[in-house]
Amino acid sequence: MNLSDLFEETFFALFSNKVRSGLTILGIIIGIGSVVATLSIGQGVSNSIQSNIASIGSNLIMVTPGAQQSGLVRQSAGSATTLTLDDANAVQSQITDAQYVAPQISRSYQAVAGGNNENVQVIGTTPDYANIRSLNMLYGSFITNSQVTAIDPVAVLGPTTSDNLFGQGVDPVGKTVKINNVIFTVVGVTYPKGSSGFVNQDDMIVIPVTVAQHYLSGGNNVSSITIQAPNQQSIPLIQQEVTDLLLQRHNISNPQNADFTVTNEADIIATVSSITTTFTIFLASIAGISLLVGGIGIMNMMLTTVTERTREIGLRKAIGAKSRDITMQFLIEAALLTVIGGILGIIFGAAISALLSKFASVTTQVSAFSVALSFGVSAAIGLIFGYYPAKKAAQLSPIEALRYE
Amino acid sequence: MIEIRNITKTYLNDDVETQVLKGVSFSVKDGEFVAIMGPSGSGKSTLMHILGALDTPTSGQYFLDGKDVSDLSDDELADIRRSKIGFVFQSFNLLPRATVMRNVEMPLLYSRVPKEEREEKAKAALISAGLSNDRFYHLSNQLSGGQMQRVAIARSLVNDPALILADEPTGNLDTKTGDIVLATFQKLNESGKTVVLITHEQYVAEHAERIIHIRDGVILEDKKNENRLVKKLQ
Numbered sequence: 001m002n003l004s005d006l007f008e009e010t011f012f013a014l015f016s017n018k019v020r021s022g023l024t025i026l027g028i029i030i031g032i033g034s035v036v037a038t039l040s041i042g043q044g045v046s047n048s049i050q051s052n053i054a055s056i057g058s059n060l061i062m063v064t065p066g067a068q069q070s071g072l073v074r075q076s077a078g079s080a081t082t083l084t085l086d087d088a089n090a091v092q093s094q095i096t097d098a099q100y101v102a103p104q105i106s107r108s109y110q111a112v113a114g115g116n117n118e119n120v121q122v123i124g125t126t127p128d129y130a131n132i133r134s135l136n137m138l139y140g141s142f143i144t145n146s147q148v149t150a151i152d153p154v155a156v157l158g159p160t161t162s163d164n165l166f167g168q169g170v171d172p173v174g175k176t177v178k179i180n181n182v183i184f185t186v187v188g189v190t191y192p193k194g195s196s197g198f199v200n201q202d203d204m205i206v207i208p209v210t211v212a213q214h215y216l217s218g219g220n221n222v223s224s225i226t227i228q229a230p231n232q233q234s235i236p237l238i239q240q241e242v243t244d245l246l247l248q249r250h251n252i253s254n255p256q257n258a259d260f261t262v263t264n265e266a267d268i269i270a271t272v273s274s275i276t277t278t279f280t281i282f283l284a285s286i287a288g289i290s291l292l293v294g295g296i297g298i299m300n301m302m303l304t305t306v307t308e309r310t311r312e313i314g315l316r317k318a319i320g321a322k323s324r325d326i327t328m329q330f331l332i333e334a335a336l337l338t339v340i341g342g343i344l345g346i347i348f349g350a351a352i353s354a355l356l357s358k359f360a361s362v363t364t365q366v367s368a369f370s371v372a373l374s375f376g377v378s379a380a381i382g383l384i385f386g387y388y389p390a391k392k393a394a395q396l397s398p399i400e401a402l403r404y405e
Numbered sequence: 406m407i408e409i410r411n412i413t414k415t416y417l418n419d420d421v422e423t424q425v426l427k428g429v430s431f432s433v434k435d436g437e438f439v440a441i442m443g444p445s446g447s448g449k450s451t452l453m454h455i456l457g458a459l460d461t462p463t464s465g466q467y468f469l470d471g472k473d474v475s476d477l478s479d480d481e482l483a484d485i486r487r488s489k490i491g492f493v494f495q496s497f498n499l500l501p502r503a504t505v506m507r508n509v510e511m512p513l514l515y516s517r518v519p520k521e522e523r524e525e526k527a528k529a530a531l532i533s534a535g536l537s538n539d540r541f542y543h544l545s546n547q548l549s550g551g552q553m554q555r556v557a558i559a560r561s562l563v564n565d566p567a568l569i570l571a572d573e574p575t576g577n578l579d580t581k582t583g584d585i586v587l588a589t590f591q592k593l594n595e596s597g598k599t600v601v602l603i604t605h606e607q608y609v610a611e612h613a614e615r616i617i618h619i620r621d622g623v624i625l626e627d628k629k630n631e632n633r634l635v636k637k638l639q
Binding site for chain 2: 001002005009012016311312314315316317318319320321322323324325398399402
């Protein structure tokens, strides 16, 4: 039989049994649709997390206090106070490859201005912080090195913080804000950047690191040091140099016992990606089960069809159809069911993910890969689950088949 | 045209051998109209299956159009059926939800005949089988029994086969429509087609030129039909 005739026969056969074909296709639509939707959610979430991390700044190396993992035990993490401002200064002066170095002391305080007050993240840092985070100014200017040196109680507000404390659209430069009973003069407001995953960069107050140490936290320690490398290639080198310098400064000979951790952004992205990938695979395998059920539905329908059309098969064989012709006919019927279901399922899945991004604020992305994968899988399911019924049909003896009641 | 020599057919069921045909020989010339007659269990269905290349004999030889077809593979038999044999069945075996044209064109699909040619041939066959042309695009399950059998006859003609093999073609029809179908076969035979009719009814067999009586797997009698009934189509 010619291929075009074969397709015509197949369309005709499927159309003759509209309800059954429709229900079988529905099974595949749901299966493929959920796979496409799940993959698009996974892809979208993973992309948005990566862009969030990237928006924090690029080519960053983070030094945090706390021992590096030794064996399975990670010692004194988080609350450790092993990094000092002197460490940051040493990194700044001695690691010449580093582009920017910004120590940070970060903690939440209640900020009060006039009748308004707000709990806000207060970050004590240096002018390099603005470069690392790519902060631009809406009003006034960022903190300066001389303010850091002079321990001036000045504050730069995030736009949201400014709106909350001083009112929408008001330029607060020159006004004062009280944090932990210390009066700060507002010197600037940053340009809105939008929330970025871990830190809301619009809702914060930046003050000189020295001020934070003197008036708020006390002591000489910092909660982290952020270093920006000039490019991706220099990250491992700088990471090593920083580690060596700090080990030497802290008098630690064995890197295993280091009381700080040096990580880079790429590591974090890799970790997050692997988490979202695992998550996506998990969801996709659940969706895959419904696809499998759809495939069994195909097989079920094809077996019923073969039984129901036994006489037709007998007739076709009597008028000269070879076993191969019969196999092809039923195989193409099954494949066509799944391919139609696959195409509709892709549309259905894309619609679901579009609705999710619109109404559930989940970022989704239907990738060409997931479409190709679903299409391939659905065609394969048709061929795999259609093969047995088709073979069964082809093996019928024409005499027996014609006698079948 | 058809020559069968000492054909036997033995079925094996649960280690019990049943010999259905016990050495049958006869020949049919081109353009003959032969009825094979016998009661049920006589072996006439088995004989028809072998004549129709649906089955192969256990022993003996079958020459169709000079070619020995007694020992062919399934695919080779399918080719023989497609090119040389047209079947007409008792229960018509039409595709119910398909149009008359679609049913008649079906054998041509397997001969890879292009669409336009298929339609021409199908129409010609339907006209030969005596179906009026206002029925060509009706669904086959909307037709009467007589019309259905004419569609089935047209389907058997469409490949221009050497042999038309009709298995109880009037079995599901009343006498009047049965007569029309028999008249159709006679007309086709006059135009040169070889027709072999399998039946258990004396009345039906009497429309043929020659009657072969078969019983218990052997030929009882093979003779010219002296009082042939001739039907004319209106």
